[in-house]
Amino acid sequence: MTDQSPPFLSIGEPDLTETEIDAVIAILKKGWLTRGEECQRFEKDFCEKVQASHALAVSSCTAALHLALLIHNVGPGDEVILPSLTFASTGHTIVHCGATPVFAEIDPRTYCVDPAHVESLINPKTKAIVAVHYAGHPVDLGSLRRIANEHDLVLIEDAAHALGASFDGEPIGSGKSVACFSFYTNKNITTAEGGMLTVPTEDLLARAERLSLHGLDRDAWKRFADGKKWRYSIEEIGYKYNANDLLAALGRAQLSRLDEMQAKRRRVWDGYVDRLNGDERFILPPEEGRIEHARHLFVIRLTEESGIARDDLIDHLRAQRIGATVHYDPLHLHPAYRDRFGTTEGMLPVTEGVAKNILSVPIHPKMSEEDVERVVGALKDFS
Ligand SMILES: Cc1ncc(COP(=O)(O)O)c(C=O)c1O
CATH class of the missing domain: 3.40.640.10 (Type I PLP-dependent aspartate aminotransferase-like (Major domain))
Structure with missing residues (x-):
């Protein structure tokens, strides 16, 4: 087999x-x-x-x-x-x-x-x-x-x-x-x-x-x-x-x-944006005229209304052999910082709120159109 x-x-x-x-x-x-x-x-x-x-x-x-x-x-x-x-x-x-x-x-x-x-x-x-x-x-x-x-x-x-x-x-x-x-x-x-x-x-x-x-x-x-x-x-x-x-x-x-690899990253990025735009469950990375984004990570934020548990979605992607991860669990919530500097949950509500609902999906120059399709399909079929 x-x-x-x-x-x-x-x-x-x-x-x-x-x-x-x-x-x-x-x-x-x-x-x-x-x-x-x-x-x-x-x-x-x-x-x-x-x-x-x-x-x-x-x-x-x-x-x-x-x-x-x-x-x-x-x-x-x-x-x-x-x-x-x-x-x-x-x-x-x-x-x-x-x-x-x-x-x-x-x-x-x-x-x-x-x-x-x-x-x-x-x-x-x-x-x-x-x-x-x-x-x-x-x-x-x-x-x-x-x-x-x-x-x-x-x-x-x-x-x-x-x-x-x-x-x-x-x-x-x-x-x-x-x-x-x-x-x-x-x-x-x-x-x-x-x-x-x-x-x-x-x-x-x-x-x-x-x-x-x-x-x-x-x-x-x-x-x-x-x-x-x-x-x-x-x-x-x-x-x-x-x-x-x-x-x-x-x-x-x-x-x-670099320019060639950045162009490849842009194709992956645009593929995600084209296919995911308009899906109200996802907030896509912002881009405006004043900045050029390096497109290192493609970070998706789940809306509160989506009702999606972020970690379940990551498990779902991984089950389909798609790497997904979180950048980052906030530093101030890690034991090394809590213990040494007395940082606590609740002290940074905006950061904590964002961190709970974000996930990063694959982006690199070697990804094909089909790879982008696979990720988008797996995101969309999660319920
Ligand atoms: C935001 C940020 N700062 C610093 C570093 C450290 O980079 P290095 O592994 O080259 O030391 C990383 C690594 O991924 C990072 O993501």
């Missing part, structure tokens, strides 16, 4: 071609594997793509977030405002610095942090705001920049989902910003694990680079390039967050295909 069940459709998958394979093999043949010239080329290409002035390739977006806080001297006694509808890293890196995370509400339409609520939480201890471009929908950068300027705060963008997005025509990660990108395996480009930090000044870049490699003044490539001089100086207690040339080769190849 043959297995007639359709292949499992995962929520996100990398799109890898001969371009990526050739690029990685070329580095293997060359033999310099750790941070070297290829990382520098990746940083240059990335800057061109998002119109950034300075970029540092690192081992993950988590590393980039941690470095972004450290280069602004966020530490014990400081408060940092962030949304709760996010991944562990956004909060954990604040805690790693010894600072206190303060959770702000989200906008119930975009699921990005609500600038008015952010402003209401500011007090003399507030040092920074970490804003998440949720699912690839840019935050309201205009309002958040105004608030940060008026209160002399640092604005850090968690752009893990946002490569390819723009706000008022300005690519996320461009010159004015401190932004942190992820190249984890399901992201809009992948290096398996990896990330990029973009910063507006040379000084911030130099500090981030130093902290990303144990606080050394020169990495191995610079020492090698300088006639193999072995000496280095440890300027401060840093971390091991550097990228490497293998990762960078994969990243450059993926970046060269």
Whole structure:
């Protein structure tokens, strides 16, 4: 008997071609594997793509977030405002610095942090705001920049989902910003694990680079390039967050295909919108003229009137071999945050209300029309 069940459709998958394979093999043949010239080329290409002035390739977006806080001297006694509808890293890196995370509400339409609520939480201890471009929908950068300027705060963008997005025509990660990108395996480009930090000044870049490699003044490539001089100086207690040339080769190849992969994501996205629009049980992701969405996640919200239990719908999709999941159970409701910071259910009614009713369905460049049909069919036939 043959297995007639359709292949499992995962929520996100990398799109890898001969371009990526050739690029990685070329580095293997060359033999310099750790941070070297290829990382520098990746940083240059990335800057061109998002119109950034300075970029540092690192081992993950988590590393980039941690470095972004450290280069602004966020530490014990400081408060940092962030949304709760996010991944562990956004909060954990604040805690790693010894600072206190303060959770702000989200906008119930975009699921990005609500600038008015952010402003209401500011007090003399507030040092920074970490804003998440949720699912690839840019935050309201205009309002958040105004608030940060008026209160002399640092604005850090968690752009893990946002490569390819723009706000008022300005690519996320461009010159004015401190932004942190992820190249984890399901992201809009992948290096398996990896990330990029973009910063507006040379000084911030130099500090981030130093902290990303144990606080050394020169990495191995610079020492090698300088006639193999072995000496280095440890300027401060840093971390091991550097990228490497293998990762960078994969990243450059993926970046060269970003527009093509974004176009494929858009086809999947439009397929969902065309087929699900008008079904009153579902609220679809918002999109308006001012923003370009990165289309990293396709998040559907169930209306209260639908009467659908979100978890039952996820089980139904999974039974049909369709990956569906939730981004995210709010951070403030997890034991690690409740226990340490005394956060409680009920403190963020908008976030909690949204989080209960959302689910993410598959979106990635390798999905076909039939895949989209399958997901839509499974959503529609749930009762
Ligand atoms: C919103 C957000 N921030 C940060 C991260 C961390 O990214 P990384 O796995 O590259 O450290 C993720 C990972 O998925 C994320 O979704």
